[in-house]
Amino acid sequence: MVSAVEVPSTLGFTSAASLDAVYGDGTAARVHSSRILVVGAGGVGCELVKNLASTGFSHITLIDLDTIDVSNLNRQFLFRKHHVGKSKAVEAAATITAMVPSTEIEGIVGNIKDTKFGISFFKSFNIVCCALDNLEARRHVNRMCLAADVPMIESGSTGYVGQTSVVAKGFECYDCTTRPQPKSYAVCTIRSTPEKPVHCVVWAKFLYELIFGPDDDGNVLKDLDMDTGRAANEASASIPDTEKTGPKEDAKKGKEPVKAPQANGHENGHSEQSTENNGTVIAPKSKRVRYAEGEDPEEFAKRVCELVFVTDIEKQRKMTELWQERAPPLVYDVGGVVDNLSEEFKQPNLSDQTSWTKEKSAVVFRETLKHIASHRKEEVGNLTFDKDDKDALMFVCAASNLRSHAYGVPLQSPFAVKGIAGNIVHAIATTNAVVGGLIVQEALKVMANNGDVRDCLTTFVSKAPVGARVMKILYPEQLRKKNEKCFVCSKGHLQLILDLEKTKLRTVVNTVLQKRMCVLQPTVNLTAGEYHNTLYECGVGLEADEIEEYEQNLEKSLQELRVTDGSELVVSDLAQNLSCTVHVSHASGLYEDKAEWERFRLEGKIQEAEVDTNGVRSEDDSTEDVDDECLEVPVQEMEGSCAAAPNTSVAIADEANVTVTAEGEDRGGKKRSLDHAENGRLDGEPESKKMRGEERESMEAENR
Amino acid sequence: MEAMHELNDVVDGAYIPQDVSSFIRNEEDASSFFTRFSVVIITQMGSIDPTVQCISSACFRANVPVLLVRANGLVGFLRVQAREVCILDAKDDAAAPDLRLHSPFKELEEFASKFNFNEIQDTTVLSHIPFVVILVQAIAQYRKQHGGQLPSSRPQKEEFKEVVKSIRPSCCPDAAENFEEALKGSNLRLCYASAREVPSSTRAVFCDAKSNPITVSGLQPESCDSSQLGRKGAFPEAIRYVKLSKASSTTLAESESNLVQGGSTIxxxxxxxxxCRVFWLHVxxxxxxxxxxxxxxLQGSLPDMAADTESYVSLQKLYSSKARDDARIVAQCVNEIADRHAVDAEDFDEESVRLFCKNASSLRVYRTKSIVEEIESRGKGGFKAAAEMDGALDASQNGTAAPYYALLRAADQFRLEHGREAGSVAEMREADDSLICEYLSAVKEDIGIPGTALLWRDQATEMVRYAGSELHNVCAFMGGIAAQEVTKILTRQFMPLDNTLIVNFAQQTSVTFAA
Known part of the structure; x- marks a missing residue:
């Protein structure tokens, strides 16, 4: 790795001599000549590339698929206002070039999960740094780095806490521990069946951004924005998320070309309903809830009230299957509430701790809509919920209370709503700085040891000095040996329990393999006794008839595909260099009370005494003991159970503490005795929202 | 300054392109110059540096917080100095909700007594009685049996738990969340005698001599000689940074017209x-x-609980109106004290009183020793204990952060006497190494660290190897921490770090202690 190239005396802003002095001779040369990949150009990413370039890393490749959002500017300091809308990777690279001209930095707009970033791409780097904010991409990069045998430096920053760690062959990989499922609300809870104030508050925040915020297809209330007729048809099964994504996407695409702000006119609930009655699938003009330029604020307020609290509720009421166990929502004519409330009501005290009545909420809701439409016109389209923005808070408070009223949920005071709504773990610039510093420290240790990770550590950054003996803010830990049962790095086996008769292959592929196991392009081979067959394959290079056959297989039940109790499925993904054996067990009628795609259990299976031929197998038996306990816990249980190593304490936050990933999440499964409830549950955002505006708490409802 | 302005164009910055020691020669200079700031951050200077000592004493006297932050090789150091920071909201996550279950007020008791569990037939209604009501009834029943006492011993607590269980009607469904909530340890605890006690961290504020309602010494002006403050000294003018417009490059003369009028504000x-005065008045x-x-x-807020809308809302009203009543009483008292001590009425109003009442349990006072006092105290601070706990006094232990407290001092001593960093000249590294060891011995003796000359010998070599280098990643880390502390101090939220942090990046270890 040592380059023959002469090392300049100053690398970045650091002198080569001090690098050599501190980290050992040759470090500066290696730093100068090594190639480093940084995945993610968000809050940590900005800190990281700045530090890397300043330290003297001269060949940096930066990948991010996202564009710059206004909300990023407060901490992603490589970007300026005029960069908004542009690529994070490209702009960050340009800023770094201006700052440290000696750095060769390439910004790539792309998804790291794209097959074009294959193993040979990863192999071209000496170090890979993850500054990601979602679980799936991390798990993918983890696999790629293991396959390419490149050390990966992992990081996370959320609120006041952060962490860094290093993954390399032989050591614990990202899949060795089970990550708790993200704490999120089922989309249907938010959309159709709220039970607690927090559900209504989350809903109200979505509504606020739907009406005044930037376009966001991830908004769970997006269907309010669409042709109601179409939305009603789709929603009739009340099945959210995966099943619904398809048609929803179509509807969206179908409408996109005709989306023109001026076409909005004065749409009100009636005209929407007439559309529904006519059964028109493609609306002649865009039906957006959002405020359209030129619209009369009064009309606008009326229209929104009607749509949200009358039309939509009526639609919800029609889904009778939802209301067998609970009372259907109440229609409330918000627009028709007589405004006989005093002026004081219109200017409510936001620290007020008395709950609002529904009348008050109705008046405030209307007034806030009008107010924003008439006084903050220029910001419409760019507003995102900010708990310190008075109008935003009033809106959310009023809207959530009206929602609560409809669904029989206790109404809240503005103060309480602020508490619930503001309960977001924000991305904090100072934590990013701390984490960015630590990542480079690990990178330098790898450089100092010529690519070896022996001196690397996993480090947890705590919120405040903590400790039984000595108060510390950093909790370093030796890298752990790999988990011998890990299905990614150790050929561990998994056990899948489901109802063979009722489960389709599609569920297994989409939910079990792609979602739970993060396999991108799974190939599924079946071994049932003497019978062998390839059930599914995807990717390029398939014949047309193969594609057709596999498509048909997806719709068949496992039983039809001759999968029996005790069968083995070999799941592989060439791109990820992954191959894993999944043992299938039949359980008749498992989890019938759950949604169709949740009726399975995936567990780590203790491998039968069998010598692993993989050369890197550790001889250290003590790690076995450590990891055994992990396996007692089902690897994936829906309720976010967490297979944690001994003396690991994973605090489970209560519902009110639900948060959204900030710059990224912590590796909750490894969290040790640091008292941060929010920590364990920030893993993962839906793929579509990768690296998106971290400020947007709206994500909490996603991903189910 | 230009870069800072680019990062955030609302930054109003001014600069003095001179060595601070060239115009701060004594404590009086420091007094006149630094007291105009809300916080002072000193970077890459040692605590024994004479200029730092001047600034430290001056700012300590004027109660302007100081942060000393530095990076030397793989070692990071931060010291916060503040005579008194009055924290408005410590954001203590562990704080229990304030429901007054241990001593229910009249309205709460009346409200709770309206529920007769055994008469309620509807199980839905039954399972939506707020747990607060359940516990208020339970505690009333318990008190009746125990001469008005609250449960305090273990058996008593067990007994109380049984009382709570016993008032649950048999027809109540098993899944009734409200009864489960009532039996939750954290909620039962609200009824114990111990719940009446104000937590020690809060009590400290209210036991402080400054909070005595009669004397309210917190209202007295502090011993800082106001004639000293804002004295116009012979300081170089701070040049306000003005963004250069693209059209015309501003000349030096033009930018000089934007000079800040130095030293005129306090x-x-x-x-x-x-x-601080306002704080102590309310306290x-x-x-x-x-x-x-x-x-x-009473704080007046009600946590989320299993309850029907009506009773939840009524309870909520009950609590918030009681909180308002309490705040009113406090406001009266504020007025009385203000009258007695001629405090400007602009400094408080109903709103401020409400806020103080609401955060009453989160009020804190943060105080540190001054840096000068720390040096003079010769190791009487928390360092020794922390080092011992950390295992740093055991010569065989490696990788702890604590030794660098002494080593940074030794390195500072070296710099003071030799005008350069130890180890900065490759040829003299060996000589530097033994010199640093001598300084280290002196520092160890000064701060009372026992042990052989070998103790921290390896770290001394490391220190010389670092040679005062500033590594970007260490700086980024320390900058992040320091910025966080400044934010805490200026917003008066959260407790600032108490008061020294040392990070050893070689092993990613850290230690904090009150020096």
Whole structure:
């Protein structure tokens, strides 16, 4: 790795001599000549590339698929206002070039999960740094780095806490521990069946951004924005998320070309309903809830009230299957509430701790809509919920209370709503700085040891000095040996329990393999006794008839595909260099009370005494003991159970503490005795929202 | 300054392109110059540096917080110095909700007694009685049996738990969340005798001599000689940074017209002093309330719980109106004290009183020793204990952060005497190494660290190897931490770090202690 190239005396802003002095001779040369990949150009990413370039890393490749959002500017300091809308990777690279001209930095707009970033791409780097904010991409990069045998430096920053760690062959990989499922609300809870104030508050925040915020297809209330007729048809099964994504996407695409702000006119609930009655699938003009330029604020307020609290509720009421166990929502004519409330009501005290009545909420809701439409016109389209923005808070408070009223949920005071709504773990610039510093420290240790990770550590950054003996803010830990049962790095086996008769292959592929196991392009081979067959394959290079056959297989039940109790499925993904054996067990009628795609259990299976031929197998038996306990816990249980190593304490936050990933999440499964409830549950955002505006708490409802 | 302005164009910055020691020669200079700031951050200077000592004493006297932050090789150091920061909201996550279950007020008791569990037939209604009501009834029943006492011993607590279980009607469904909530340890605890006690961290504020409602010494102006403050000294003018417009490059003469009028304001120290006075005024009034009623004013918020809308809302109203009543009593007291001590009425109003009452249990006072005192105390601070706990006094232990406290001092001593960093000249590294060891021995003796000359010998070599280099990643890390502390101090939220942090990046170890 040592380059023959002469090392300049100053690398970045650091002198080569001090690098050599501190980290050992040759470090500066290696730093100068090594190639480093940084995945993610968000809050940590900005800190990281700045530090890397300043330290003297001269060949940096930066990948991010996202564009710059206004909300990023407060901490992603490589970007300026005029960069908004542009690529994070490209702009960050340009800023770094201006700052440290000696750095060769390439910004790539792309998804790291794209097959074009294959193993040979990863192999071209000496170090890979993850500054990601979602679980799936991390798990993918983890696999790629293991396959390419490149050390990966992992990081996370959320609120006041952060962490860094290093993954390399032989050591614990990202899949060795089970990550708790993200704490999120089922989309249907938010959309159709709220039970607690927090559900209504989350809903109200979505509504606020739907009406005044930037376009966001991830908004769970997006269907309010669409042709109601179409939305009603789709929603009739009340099945959210995966099943619904398809048609929803179509509807969206179908409408996109005709989306023109001026076409909005004065749409009100009636005209929407007439559309529904006519059964028109493609609306002649865009039906957006959002405020359209030129619209009369009064009309606008009326229209929104009607749509949200009358039309939509009526639609919800029609889904009778939802209301067998609970009372259907109440229609409330918000627009028709007589405004006989005093002026004081219109200017409510936001620290007020008395709950609002529904009348008050109705008046405030209307007034806030009008107010924003008439006084903050220029910001419409760019507003995102900010708990310190008075109008935003009033809106959310009023809207959530009206929602609560409809669904029989206790109404809240503005103060309480602020508490619930503001309960977001924000991305904090100072934590990013701390984490960015630590990542480079690990990178330098790898450089100092010529690519070896022996001196690397996993480090947890705590919120405040903590400790039984000595108060510390950093909790370093030796890298752990790999988990011998890990299905990614150790050929561990998994056990899948489901109802063979009722489960389709599609569920297994989409939910079990792609979602739970993060396999991108799974190939599924079946071994049932003497019978062998390839059930599914995807990717390029398939014949047309193969594609057709596999498509048909997806719709068949496992039983039809001759999968029996005790069968083995070999799941592989060439791109990820992954191959894993999944043992299938039949359980008749498992989890019938759950949604169709949740009726399975995936567990780590203790491998039968069998010598692993993989050369890197550790001889250290003590790690076995450590990891055994992990396996007692089902690897994936829906309720976010967490297979944690001994003396690991994973605090489970209560519902009110639900948060959204900030710059990224912590590796909750490894969290040790640091008292941060929010920590364990920030893993993962839906793929579509990768690296998106971290400020947007709206994500909490996603991903189910 | 230009880069900073680019990062955030609302930054109003001014600079003095000179070595601080060239115009701060003594404590008086420092007094006149630094007291205009709300916080002072000193970077890459050692605590034994004479200029740092001048600034430290001056700012300590004027109660302007100081942060000393530095990076030397793989070692990071941060020291916060503040004579008194009055924290408005410590954001203590562990704080229990304030529901007054241990001593229910009249309205709460009346409300709770309206529920007769055994008469309610509807199980839905039954399972939506707020747990607060359940516990208020349970505690009333328990008290009746125990001469008005609250459960305090273990058997008593067990007994109380049984009482709670016993008032659950048999027809109540098993899944009734409200009864489960009532039996939750954290909620049962709200009824114990211990719940009446104000937590020690809060009590410290109300036991402080400054909060005495009679004397309210917190209202007295502090011993800082106001004639010293804002004295126009012979300081170089601070040049306000003005963004150069693209069209015309501003000449030096033009930018000089934007000079800040140096030394004319005392905004920083005066504002801090006033903030403290307002703080102690309110604290004194709340203490008065506490002495009269035996508890802090009610916060007035109600946590989420299993309940039907109506009773939840009624309860919520009950609590918030009681909180308002309590705040009103406190406000009266604030007025009385203000009258007695001629405090400007602009400094408080109903709103401020409400806020103080609401946060009463989160009020804190943060105080540190001054840096000068720390040096003079010769190791009487928390360092030795922390080092011992950390295992740093054991010569065989490696990788702890604590030794660098002494080593940074040794390195500073070296710099003071030799005008350069130890190890900065490759040829002299060996000589530097033994010199640093000598300084280290002196420092160890000074701060009372026992042990052989070998103790921390390896770290001394590391220090020489680092040669005062500033590594970007260490700087980024320390900058992040320091910025966080500044934010805490200026917003008066959260407790600032107490008060020294040392990070050893070689092993990613850290230690904090009150030096």
């Amino acid at each position: 905004a920083g120290a005066a504002r801090i002093a006033n903030d 004194a009034a709340i203490r008065d309330f506490m002495e009269r009623f035996g508890c802090l004013p």
